[in-house]
């Protein structure tokens with residue numbers, strides 16, 4: 001039975017892929033199919049438009065996500081899905097690559113959007129290239145057509161008007177993997193998922209030294225938000241963990257408010273923040289590109305502007 005399969009590690013991400021998958025399924029006249037870790041979530045996905053949900057038994061503590069590959073490959077060989085959309089998390093991307101190799105099919109990684117070609121019924125998938133300066137169109141000539149999609153690329157699928165209809169089926173447990181997880185170390189800081197935050201304060205290279213990151217953190221605290229950064233602050237300076245840098249190669253966010261503190265606003269960064277409802281930029285250079293993306297801008301030295309903002313916010317907002 002053909003279908004559009006969606007698999008992601010988290011429920012919200014799965015609902016976003018389901019939103020994308022439902023549109024394609026309607027156009028191709030097939031069913032959207034989701035994967036869930038338990039029956040409760042499976043019923044939720046049915047209520048949000050999946051017509052079938054496969055329940056995948058949870059993984060043992062020493063199994064990585066790739067342990068699902070043989071189970072998914074076997075199910076795909078039997079069911080012959082048209083399309084498999086996988087959440088582009090770090091582990092999801094690795095699993096998708098292994099699955100596409102196992103199925104001997106093509107994979108469009110970090111797909112940002114797609115449409116169905118009416119003639120061939122194939123997906124024309126889009127991904128950003130040259131650091132966001134160009135858009136590449138990818139057509140997969142083999143089946144299933146596979147893509148990984150980042151969180152926040154689509155809205156979550158809304159709940160349907162009628163009662164959930166569809167079937168729930170259980171798949172076999174993942175076989176033990178040759179890869180063993182020997183030890184897990186929880187991330188010390190930055191364990192917060194910035195993609196979930198409603199308010200994000202982002203620190204850029206305008207901050208002069210590591211200790212001064214506290215200034216942006218204080219602003220985030222005053223706003224009740226989370227702290228993020230531009231790529232060089234994480235990758236080159238290592239002042240904040242890599243999980244919190246925003247942009248084309250980092251996290252993509254859609255908060256109510258984004259505040260850029262000493263961020264220049266290069267296209268690779270703006271790609272990750274442009275869907276924020278309100279963008280406020282603080283930069284001493286009035287020609288900084290961030291002001292083109294911003295709804296509000298403060299031209300000034302962050303070392304003067306941010307303390308004033310924090311004081312005013314503390315007076316106004318009683319956190």
Ligand SMILES: Cc1cc2nc3c(=O)[nH]c(=O)nc-3n(C[C@H](O)[C@H](O)[C@H](O)COP(=O)(O)OP(=O)(O)OC[C@H]3O[C@@H](n4cnc5c(N)ncnc54)[C@H](O)[C@@H]3O)c2cc1C
Pocket residue numbers: 130131203204205206207229230231232233245246247248249250261262263264265266267268269272282283284285288300301302303
């Ligand atoms: C393939 C590729 C992928 C990339 N992916 C990403 C990505 O995902 N995310 C990302 O962020 N970058 C990415 N980059 C890097 C990107 O091109 C920029 O180099 C980077 O975003 C710049 O970071 P920044 O704004 O913090 O630093 P800068 O460009 O150095 O800007 C610092 C800004 O701070 C301002 N400033 C300085 N001092 C003060 C002060 N006292 N008060 C106020 N303002 C001040 C300056 O005017 C300047 O505008 C990528 C690049 C490539 C080539």
